[in-house]
Amino acid sequence: ALVSMNAFLPQAKKEGFAVGQFNINNLEYVQAIVAAGKELNSPLIFGASEGAIRYMGLKNVVALSKIAAEESGLPIALHLDHGSSFEVVMQCIREGFSSVMFDGSHYPLEENIRLTQKVVEAAHAIGVSVEGELGTIGGVEDDLDVADEDATLANAKDAIRFWQETQVDAMAIAVGTAHGIYKGEPKIRFDIIEEVANAIDAPIVLHGGSGVPDEAIRKSITRGVGKINVNTENQVTSTKLVRELLTSNHEMIDPRKYLGPARDAIKETVKEKIRLFGSEGKA
Ligand code: G3H
Ligand code: ZN
Numbered sequence: 127a128l129v130s131m132n133a134f135l136p137q138a139k140k141e142g143f144a145v146g147q148f149n150i151n152n153l154e155y156v157q158a159i160v161a162a163g164k165e166l167n168s169p170l171i172f173g174a175s176e177g178a179i180r181y182m183g184l185k186n187v188v189a190l191s192k193i194a195a196e197e198s199g200l201p202i203a204l205h206l207d208h209g210s211s212f213e214v215v216m217q218c219i220r221e222g223f224s225s226v227m228f229d230g231s232h233y234p235l236e237e238n239i240r241l242t243q244k245v246v247e248a249a250h251a252i253g254v255s256v257e258g259e260l261g262t263i264g265g266v267e268d269d270l271d272v273a274d275e276d277a278t279l280a281n282a283k284d285a286i287r288f289w290q291e292t293q294v295d296a297m298a299i300a301v302g303t304a305h306g307i308y309k310g311e312p313k314i315r316f317d318i319i320e321e322v323a324n325a326i327d328a329p330i331v332l333h334g335g336s337g338v339p340d341e342a343i344r345k346s347i348t349r350g351v352g353k354i355n356v357n358t359e360n361q362v363t364s365t366k367l368v369r370e371l372l373t374s375n376h377e378m379i380d381p382r383k384y385l386g387p388a389r390d391a392i393k394e395t396v397k398e399k400i401r402l403f404g405s406e407g408k409a
Pocket of ligand 2: 263267305
């Protein structure tokens, strides 16, 4: 069965490792991520964005995730990524999500706290974990598109207050990473991560985990990051392969011939991340 993130995040924070949220986009993503987790015996978080849910179908997302959890025996959380409203969050919970993110980061602080509290109250009553967000993460992901100049870092004091008043299980704060492909190297504010992580029980979530140098990832985990979101890097590695295969084999028409190798590429990328995040052997 799917588990809440509280099945592994408290341990991650205590022992100083991070669990990857790998976004799912189709069947091959689910298969690849779970195969990587199985090989390395790692807990997993399937991230499903509203865009991915529209694409795959809500019931398919839940069914595929449940089967992956059952067959692998791994602790797997099915987590709504960047949930935009109370209604969407509740719909996902009703269908079987074990974890949700409510992204109220575009609201003023008071309103974000109030709306997140409402989500936490409903979710915690039935054992579903909640991630909240403060500050705006730049870049593009599905429905979210934030220009670099509009990306604002989280204020540490506000983040601590946000956690105290909402009791979210994972705290996403904007610390300099961005969604999508980086133009330059991200400048991560490790000091903000450290200040907030030291003051709250929940681990910090790092969004935009693709393309962040390994050393910066390690450092962020040391300072208190316990969950790292990765989507773009899997898309880049798998799509590159499909493009090469289709370009050099004009007679290739069987989807299994190009989606199979794409799936292997995702699996390898996820394995690298699991090792880097330190969650290998923690299932
Ligand atoms: O919420 C999902 C992540 O933050 C993914 O970011 O596509 O840059 O890896 P990424
Ligand atoms: Zn994100």
